[in-house]
Amino acid sequence: MIGYGIVFFCLTSTILYLIGDFKQVIISMMYLVLYLIPLLSMVLGIMYGYQIREYIAWVLSHPVSRRNVFMGYYLSLSLVLIIYFLIGMGIPFLIAGVLHSSSVSAFAFLMLAGIVLSFIFSGMALWVVFGFDHKLLGLGMGLFIWLVMAVLYDVFFLIAVIAFQDYPLEVFAIVASILNPVDLSRILLISHLDISALLGYTGAVIKSSFGTYGGLIWICAGYLIWLIIPVWRYMHITSKKDF
Amino acid sequence: MIEIKNLSKAYRKRKVLHHIDATITSPGIYAILGPNGSGKTTLMKICMGLVLPDEGDVYIYRESVRTGIQYRRMVGYLPQIARFPDNLKVKELLQLTEHLRGKAQRKEMLIELLDLAPYMDQLFRNLSGGTQQKVNLVTCLMYDVPLYLLDEPTAALDPVTQLRLKEFIQHEKERGKIIVLTTHVPHLVQAIADEIYFLLYGDIYFHGSVEQLTDAYQANDVEEAIARLLMYEQEKVKI
Numbered sequence: 001m002i003g004y005g006i007v008f009f010c011l012t013s014t015i016l017y018l019i020g021d022f023k024q025v026i027i028s029m030m031y032l033v034l035y036l037i038p039l040l041s042m043v044l045g046i047m048y049g050y051q052i053r054e055y056i057a058w059v060l061s062h063p064v065s066r067r068n069v070f071m072g073y074y075l076s077l078s079l080v081l082i083i084y085f086l087i088g089m090g091i092p093f094l095i096a097g098v099l100h101s102s103s104v105s106a107f108a109f110l111m112l113a114g115i116v117l118s119f120i121f122s123g124m125a126l127w128v129v130f131g132f133d134h135k136l137l138g139l140g141m142g143l144f145i146w147l148v149m150a151v152l153y154d155v156f157f158l159i160a161v162i163a164f165q166d167y168p169l170e171v172f173a174i175v176a177s178i179l180n181p182v183d184l185s186r187i188l189l190i191s192h193l194d195i196s197a198l199l200g201y202t203g204a205v206i207k208s209s210f211g212t213y214g215g216l217i218w219i220c221a222g223y224l225i226w227l228i229i230p231v232w233r234y235m236h237i238t239s240k241k242d243f
Numbered sequence: 244m245i246e247i248k249n250l251s252k253a254y255r256k257r258k259v260l261h262h263i264d265a266t267i268t269s270p271g272i273y274a275i276l277g278p279n280g281s282g283k284t285t286l287m288k289i290c291m292g293l294v295l296p297d298e299g300d301v302y303i304y305r306e307s308v309r310t311g312i313q314y315r316r317m318v319g320y321l322p323q324i325a326r327f328p329d330n331l332k333v334k335e336l337l338q339l340t341e342h343l344r345g346k347a348q349r350k351e352m353l354i355e356l357l358d359l360a361p362y363m364d365q366l367f368r369n370l371s372g373g374t375q376q377k378v379n380l381v382t383c384l385m386y387d388v389p390l391y392l393l394d395e396p397t398a399a400l401d402p403v404t405q406l407r408l409k410e411f412i413q414h415e416k417e418r419g420k421i422i423v424l425t426t427h428v429p430h431l432v433q434a435i436a437d438e439i440y441f442l443l444y445g446d447i448y449f450h451g452s453v454e455q456l457t458d459a460y461q462a463n464d465v466e467e468a469i470a471r472l473l474m475y476e477q478e479k480v481k482i
Binding site: 054055057058059060061062063064065066240242243 | 254288291292293294295312313315316320322326327328329340343344382
């Protein structure tokens, strides 16, 4: 897990050193947050999950409730990832003086998106671990979920937009945006960086429909759903599972 | 005190336990026997809340295992296979157990009894199968509780340790404890069991003392009685 923090620290320090301008660096780091955090949270979470599955029966045979044990595992996994992310990415920015720059709010949203994505994908990783008894199948499913959300979702969305271009797609775009936490994070970050070119169709529709603050509420609602569903499913599966 | 009421469990379509009822109230050594896959370990795991029953319930000291957790303070459970966080040393593992359950009353005594002192600073994963089982035994028996559930306690143990364990179990019985164990070692049952529950086809096929079992199958010892019981059943299935 320390390696996770070191990766962020090295990448952030290098990019800050090479580019210098906070806005440009935050745009670069945005892609790291959007793709690397879901991927690493998923992979590390699945590895951690299958490791604890080996001895979970021993833990559960003590006077501790299943609910507390499994919620404890989820919180410990996600909080460790978040702490290393905050240290790895936050410290280089703080040393470079981001708090005294005009990009401080964009930096705060970058951190917020990283925290929320860590929570969401840790929950998904544990959901996968306890949903699939076979380790390789679980890892494959985890990577597939990441691939769909980080890459294929945009492809499917683009195909849908082209196929139905003669119809009004605003409502579809708004609903579709909530189906993907990575897309929600992208919209959140881009809308606070004032780079309309990178907003994408869903981002542009949300901004024009709700405005910046209305859009923020919409994104928070989407985040809330994504924070609850994986953890709820994980807790439900583990409450019924035989060990 | 254990009350098993109308307990059923199936894994997919395979019925493992089928409407089982049993009550254990008085101190003694109770052996659960049966062929492989007869549901012995499943029954133990249900008692510890690790496996959830499809029907019925088990009450340990009047607390349902479906909903309760406090009864586990009064139970020492030995799983069939020792699976612990294998990146820990033996002493760290025992400390972690105490962190989960509270201070153990006789850790040092058991470490000495099972000759584990030289292994305390070794990683659990580097230990031999027999030594891992000894660590497993210490985590279970180091608490002075009124009920022990031991799933194959003698597996992988050398004869000396088996003998020491047998004496320890008998001593605990004399102190008024209930010891429920599963085993495939007939000599152990013959030597220490007060009552036998023989599981077959998901039911309690036989319940009684060692003498009742040997008398019922006109056998000289438990091993012969079990062999005759199983052969009799195989003949019945053929007919």
